[in-house]
Amino acid sequence: EDQVTQSPEALRLQEGESSSLNCSYTVSGLRGLFWYRQDPGKGPEFLFTLYSAGEEKEKERLKATLTKKESFLHITAPKPEDSATYLCAVQVTSGTYKYIFGTGTRLKVLA
Amino acid sequence: ETGVTQTPRHLVMGMTNKKSLKCEQHLGHNAMYWYKQSAKKPLELMFVYNFKEQTENNSVPSRFSPECPNSSHLFLHLHTLQPEDSALYLCASSQDPPAGDLYEQYFGPGTRLTVT
Numbered sequence A: 001e002d003q004v005t006q007s008p009e010a011l012r013l014q015e016g017e018s019s020s021l022n023c024s025y026t027v028s029g030l031r032g033l034f035w036y037r038q039d040p041g042k043g044p045e046f047l048f049t050l051y052s053a054g055e056e057k058e059k060e061r062l063k064a065t066l067t068k069k070e071s072f073l074h075i076t077a078p079k080p081e082d083s084a085t086y087l088c089a090v091q092v093t094s095g096t097y098k099y100i101f102g103t104g105t106r107l108k109v110l111a
Numbered sequence B: 001e002t003g004v005t006q007t008p009r010h011l012v013m014g015m016t017n018k019k020s021l022k023c024e025q026h027l028g029h030n031a032m033y034w035y036k037q038s039a040k041k042p043l044e045l046m047f048v049y050n051f052k053e054q055t056e057n058n059s060v061p062s063r064f065s066p067e068c069p070n071s072s073h074l075f076l077h078l079h080t081l082q083p084e085d086s087a088l089y090l091c092a093s094s095q096d097p098p099a100g101d102l103y104e105q106y107f108g109p110g111t112r113l114t115v116t
Helices: none
Strands: A003-007 A010-014 A019-026 A030-038 A045-050 A056-059 A062-066 A070-075 A084-092 A099-101 A105-110 B004-007 B010-013 B018-025 B031-037 B044-050 B053-057 B064-070 B073-079 B087-094 B111-115
Touching (some): A003 A084, A003 A099, A010 A019, A019 A030, A019 A084, A030 A070, A045 A056, A045 A062, A070 A084, B018 B031, B018 B087, B031 B073, B044 B064, B044 B073, B053 B064
Parallel strands (some): A010 A105
Antiparallel strands (some): A003 A019, A019 A070, A030 A084, A056 A062, B031 B044, B031 B087, B087 B111
């Protein structure tokens, strides 16, 4: 069964304290992996798409990487405005619209 | 209006009521989606429409009835819901890519539904 697992469930960081969020997946065939950010009371906001192992994408303080079994979202010197829930989703090859989400990591950055 | 909009933002309904959720996308996309988001659970894909045709129905109970009159509008008609249907209902849209390509989805702010 296709599955996406995110860890940790919640993370508290001091401002400037770098860390990484993990998204591990077990799927029949990976078409691609997506990272989204979700703020309270809002829908998810697209961050990155990763297509193949070894690929990296960066945006401001965020850097996403992909291996054959997992993806990491590295947050460098986070700020309080980076506080949000970060969602990982995979698109599998067995269905054009089959999009499997993880449960997310709730990040809180303290000033 | 820009992006994906949803109305209402909050809805409280009794189990015998009938209500509808509305979604509109202003991005020129061809595919639209309904998701259910419950606490501590992954987003659950409910329905997918591509060029107004339903292409996915993930075993959703018949008390949820989608309607897509055109590629910009999507409705979710609700009737005789159960308390466990209380959740955030998210609408999303995307381009319809050529086979083998990837696409990202753009989400609306959601409708917070409470069934009493």
